[in-house]
Structure formats: structure tokens, C-alpha cells
Amino acid sequence: MAMYIRVKRNKTTYFVQCDPTETILDIKQKLCSLIDQPVNDQRLILRATGEVLEDSKTLADQKVENDAVVALTLRKDGSEFEDVNIEPPNDSFYSREDGSPSR
Amino acid sequence: MTKEEMVTLISAEGFEFVIDKKAAMVSQTIRNMLTSPGSFAESREGKVTFPEISTTILEKICQYFYWSLQYASGKETEFHIEPELTLELMMAANYLHT
Numbered sequence: 001m002a003m004y005i006r007v008k009r010n011k012t013t014y015f016v017q018c019d020p021t022e023t024i025l026d027i028k029q030k031l032c033s034l035i036d037q038p039v040n041d042q043r044l045i046l047r048a049t050g051e052v053l054e055d056s057k058t059l060a061d062q063k064v065e066n067d068a069v070v071a072l073t074l075r076k077d078g079s080e081f082e083d084v085n086i087e088p089p090n091d092s093f094y095s096r097e098d099g100s101p102s103r
Numbered sequence: 104m105t106k107e108e109m110v111t112l113i114s115a116e117g118f119e120f121v122i123d124k125k126a127a128m129v130s131q132t133i134r135n136m137l138t139s140p141g142s143f144a145e146s147r148e149g150k151v152t153f154p155e156i157s158t159t160i161l162e163k164i165c166q167y168f169y170w171s172l173q174y175a176s177g178k179e180t181e182f183h184i185e186p187e188l189t190l191e192l193m194m195a196a197n198y199l200h201t
Contacts, residue, residue: 089158
């Protein structure tokens with residue numbers, strides 16, 4: 001396994017194994033089999049930069065590295081994409097503003 | 104990466120971590136839960152709840168599982184642990200036989 005990314009939405013985190021040469025579309029297809037949401041209704045946003053990731057580009061192209069946190073937002077019934085929503089852990093360790101453990 | 108190859112670990116606060124079974128089985132405890140014939144509901148549904156492990160710790164444990172697989176395949180990096188997590192992480196690791 002070359003690398004993995006953490007795809008987060010609400011209270012759920014998906015650990016997705018991948019390779020730097022895979023495209024965002026490849027990642028979305030993997031997610032599709034897990035969450036039953038078509039590729040077109042998924043949007044992935046790199047947490048560190050807030051950049052919306054483009055289907056045709058690879059992970060390496062867009063500087064998505066091992067252990068990166070990527071936000072998943074969905075589009076329901078052909079309307080707009082929902083806003084990014086990642087719930088903070090809400091436990092005794094949680095004190096950081098961005099909700100991701102520091103590296 | 105199909106649903107059957109994944110398992111969901113649920114923290115004390117109800118947060119879910121969907122990880123590869125292969126990664127989860129780095130833990131001997133989870134391996135037993137998932138592989139013992141018929142005795143655990145966990146092996147049928149692919150969901151394991153840890154009421155005593157908080158979200159931050161459980162996420163760190165999942166990261167460790169993947170780090171461990173990477174390390175085993177020859178990618179030797181360091182696994183960083185924040186000092187404030189150390190105690191609870193050790194207790195969880197002890198429970199999980201990790």
C-alpha cells in the first residue's frame with residue numbers, strides 16, 4: 001500500500017488506500033462502492049488548503065499526501081452541493097480549532 | 104475496495120471510522136472478533152463499537168494500523184504521537200493487543 005487518505009463527512013471517516021498516481025475520479029469511484037453515491041454527486045475538498053479537487057488530476061498533482069484529510073460533500077436530488085461539515089471529535093482531547101489532530 | 108472488505112469502528116462518542124479489514128486485523132482483538140465463527144455480531148455486520156475509546160484515540164489507532172501496514176511493506180517512516188495522547192493510547196493498545 002503506497003498511501004492512504006482520510007475522507008471525512010459529518011461523524012464518519014473513510015480510510016481510503018490509494019496511490020499518488022491515481023486520479024480524483026478513481027478515488028470517487030472507490031467511495032461510490034462504499035457510500036452508494038454516484039461519482040457526479042461527490043465533491044472532494046483538500047482540508048489543508050480548502051481546494052476543490054478536480055476529477056481529471058492525480059493525487060500527486062494536487063499535493064494530496066499520505067494521511068491527508070479530505071472533506072466529502074454530497075449533492076442530493078440534483079440540487080447544490082452541501083457545505084463541508086466535519087464534526088469535531090467532541091472528546092476530552094479536542095481543543096484545536098480545525099478539528100484535525102496536529103501532526 | 105468493496106463494502107465486504109471494510110469494517111466500521113465506532114468510538115465512545117459515536118464517530119465512525121471505516122477502514123480496511125486488513126488494517127483492522129493488525130489488532131489481535133479485532134481479528135478475533137471478525138474471524139471467530141458466528142459468535143460475534145461484529146463479524147456479521149462488520150461494525151465494532153468501542154464504548155471506552157474516545158474518538159481522537161480511535162482515529163490515532165486507525166492511523167497506526169495503516170502506518171503498520173506501510174512499515175511492514177518497507178516504507179520506514181516515524182509514527183508521531185502527541186504527548187497528551189500517550190497514556191490513553193497505551194491503554195487502548197493494551198486492550199486491542201496492538
